[in-house]
Amino acid sequence: MEAWSQFVQLLFSGLTIGSIYALVALGFVITYSVTGILNLAQGDFAMLGALLCMTFVNSGVPFAFAIGLSIMAVMAVGGLFERLAIQPARRSSVAVLIIITIGVSFVFRGIALLVWGTDPYALRPFTGNEALRMFGAVIQWQSVWAIAISVVSFIALHVFFNRTYLGKAVSACVINPFAARLMGIDIRKMSLGAIAVSAGLGALAGIVIAPISGASYDMGMMIGLKAFIAAVVGGLTNAPAAIAGAFLVGLLESFAEGYLSSGYKEAISFGLLLLVLFFMPNGLFAKMTGKRV
């Protein structure tokens, strides 16, 4: 019974962290699909979202409103980042663009450090503190929120890309930028939109995880890197596969932490990354790849 409840506990914590990685990985897949850029600053959007939300809540803004406000703010930051750092360097090589996003990530970290300092902050859970008892395990309501929000976000994005005109325009840019431009679609606007949406998703992820693991200036790097692993495991441009990858990474980490040692969990996820890169460079779910996004 003990073993069973531990298993359920680890399963839930894996699903929770996996849903966070999934949100960030979704943003990453959208950015990469539309702009072809591997944005290593993706995780820092989560950090900014969490810290901003915490500040808004502490200064008396109603909780739901604070969440919306911080997501909007981070989307604006994402837009600025696209205009100031990505657009001027559009014609650079892939390596240069990657390094630019690293530079931006450093700037975000540094600014957060100056504004909020090195101490981690706590955000209160979305709903009450009492935990849910299920299968002999104790599950925080926030975990349920995290999983639900990631599922809802994914459905919303799916509807957006497949059912709305704008979503189809974005998909068109992905499939053939040249033809899309001929049809009068403004690719620069699409790139701006893609990065802003990715930033918003990242911010949401940060806000959801903040009540569980706290918010600090350096939380972005690891969340971002795990999301990349998830996306790579899924094949970089395939959103459902990236989400599957995210849950895989989350579960792997959670079980590695529970059954092996917490110190090695990073090495295990990155080991998975290397294995996938070496042996299945198109991702674990390559067969699912039809079109991007």
Add this chain to the structure above:
Amino acid sequence: MEHGQRMADGRKRWLWLVGAAVWLGLPWLVFGNNYVLSTLILIGLYALVSTGMTLLMGYAGQISLGQAAFYGIGAYASAYLTAHADWPSWLALAAGAALAALVALVVGIPVFRLREHYLALATLGFGVIMFTFFKEWKGITGGLNGFFGIPPIHIAGISLQSDLQFYYLVLLFVLAGLWFAHNIVRSRVGRALRAIHGSEVAASSLGVNITKYKLQIFMLSAVYASVAGSLYAHYVTFINPDLFGIVPSIYFLIMVVIGGSSHVWGGLVGAAVYVCLGEWLKAVVPLLIPHAGGEFEIVFFGLLLVVMLIYMPNGLSGVLSKGMKRLLETGRRQKREAAVDSRQAGSIGGGQG
């Protein structure tokens, strides 16, 4: 043309000599000021790492986001072998370099089948995994508490304990490193690397064994980093895993970008600018923003990295070499014009006579 080339080469050699002389003389200028000396030593150590990375990035066109791992391999190998196994320090340094080369070979074979994004992620992953080992392999590395009591370097029975002695040792390594890199670049290997950088497909169709060259240069860059790590361990006598994580790897990358990877000495320039700017920021920023602490560097270097890549993609060495060329060019033109003038004057004189 050939004559001009030889003259330019001669001038370049002359510049090298002047540079070396300045570096040799620097300690006498600062009169054993330990702060300046230790800064210079740090520049030298970072220059070694970034020279290796310059070869990898600038000449072979390959990105590495895990270079600090090799720096760490050298540091821990030297620390462990000298402190716990009583090896002579130079042998430990060589063993560390060999180990780093071996690791680079093993990791490089699968990694260099990847390109661009995937290569960046794979090297990053390698960096994180090595960092985990440094952190978790407590029996050898001391874990997060760090590794204490690394003995100083011994050479021919002398233990190098003063900063001045160590400065000259590092200088020797930097000069040797630069000289070696310079020769590599001008050799057959260098031409092959440039071809790979230009177009891998074209290079391989010309019969260049791309994988072999990439691997070799990756191993070489690992050796540079490892040697610097060994020297660093003996210099500071205390190391901990945070020195060899992902963030230091990115700092090495920043040095290469600042210095520019289109010239062999770009790494040295980048390291010098990086260390000096860092020290300067540490001194100046607290005066302007009292609560900023030393952490302000992160924002600054992040911005610098972005701005450099957008507006100055060849780094400082690109700008410097252009300026230098123009300087040499004008010197030569003046000389030529003077020669023409005197000849004209002579011919006019002759005509009159």
